Amino acid sequence: MRRVTVLVLLLACAAARAAAAVVTDGLLPNGNFEEGPPKSDLVNGTVVRGANAIPRWETSGYVEYIESGHKQGDMLLVVPQGAHAVRLGNEASIRQRLAVTRGAYYAVTFSAARTCAQAEQLNVSVSPEWGVLPMQTIYGSNGWDSYAWAFKAKMDEVALVIHNPGVEEDPACGPLIDGVAIRALYPPTLAKGNMLKNGGFEEGPYFLPNASWGVLVPPNIEDDHSPLPAWMIMSSKAVKYVDAAHFAVPQGARAVELVGGKESALVQEVRTVPGWTYRLSFTVGDARDGCAGSMVAEAYAARASIKVPYESKGTGGYKRAVLEFAAIANRTRVVFQSTFYHTMTDGSLCGPVIDDASLVGLRKKTAGRRLLL
Known part of the structure; x- marks a missing residue:
């Protein structure tokens, strides 16, 4: 038996x-x-x-x-x-x-x-x-x-x-x-010349067939289990993951749209050397989803910050920005967020797109410079 x-x-x-x-x-x-x-x-x-x-x-x-x-x-x-x-x-x-x-x-x-x-x-x-x-x-x-x-x-x-x-x-x-x-x-490793992992946001969740509305990455997501490997969502609102098949993407096939205003922060923590200077560069644009108006994307690192204005017609486009900062600790958080809430004519939440983010060490004391390219 x-x-x-x-x-x-x-x-x-x-x-x-x-x-x-x-x-x-x-x-x-x-x-x-x-x-x-x-x-x-x-x-x-x-x-x-x-x-x-x-x-x-x-x-x-x-x-x-x-x-x-x-x-x-x-x-x-x-x-x-x-x-x-x-x-x-x-x-x-x-x-x-x-x-x-x-x-x-x-x-x-x-x-x-x-x-x-x-x-x-x-x-x-x-x-x-x-x-x-x-x-x-x-x-x-x-x-x-x-x-x-x-x-x-x-x-x-x-x-x-x-x-x-x-x-x-x-x-x-x-x-x-x-x-x-x-x-x-596939958790990304560091690429040559960039201290940020997955800076182009190419690694991320699956896009449903014909889903022209993107994919929300919910708030309070830590990097250990993030659908956007290496990135954390540290605020109370989601960010939107967008693809080139349905949206305007500045570089590559994927990017992130900041749809939650200041309530949505995209964050990555990197190893730094206190006193060294670093240069953060990234792209700000719009997703060609009808999100028009005066946008402002913000970036923070250590004690430095930059506000990047972008006048969107909702038809696609982008500009480059650079922030130089001096590290004050062994680890530094790089933060992106939108200054304002934005909505499309149909009421959908939208905002500036962040893409192609990179961070390099300069080893010189010239921090605090903010450059819009």
Whole structure:
């Protein structure tokens, strides 16, 4: 009897391993939820019955399978992409097992739309890591945003869980989830002639197909688990990661748009020698997303700072800026942020783009010079 029990357990473990999706860059299996449950597993047309009713996903709690155009009272629920999404009610979650490389870094990207609550948030976890993504601010005008969250794989097989911890009066109230994707991250090393890692922001999360709204990197992200390797988001608002396929990018294929005003700070900490002088150079521009007006991007390092004015027509363009500073400690934080909030005509939050940042040591005492090129 004991041998039979052990055999059953081994078979169960083997089945679990076989069910795990092997991670490749892009949408997870049925990550867009276009494969739906049988109609017999939908109560009242939307409520999912059974933990494994949605192919490739495991659900718990009050989960709805929503079709584009579905109405909730007088409100039309908007599906971010394609024809279907899931909605997570109070304490509901979706889960998928992933076969990953132990010790590797990954970024998860997904779209979320707020439906009826005003202070929704999502818990995202890959055991034993977890994070909280606040949804009080909707950055785009479409009713949804795409978010990125990163983790380091502690095992060869992990479970990705997106959970709604809300306690709304209506148990069905909760965010719509769509387009769940993943991308392996390769933490950048120092390039010759640049003390900043990932200064061109080329390493970052996956962009969903045809997602012309970019990807938000949420606030309070430390560099150990940042979707933008080597960079931290140290304030209360997100920054937006943009790509050359949908936006104007000054250099390379990717850049960062500062959409949170002074409430959003992009930070990297570097090793410095007290008393030495360093030169920080970077590009400021606009993303060709209709964000027009008088922008000001700020940069800080040690006791030095610079404000870079940029008159945006919202059609693309950029300028270079340089800040020289003297280090006052063994480690120095390089900080970028926008002086002002900006919005497009449709109400979407926007701001100046930062790209092609580099830092070099000069070893001379000429700090404090601010140069606009």
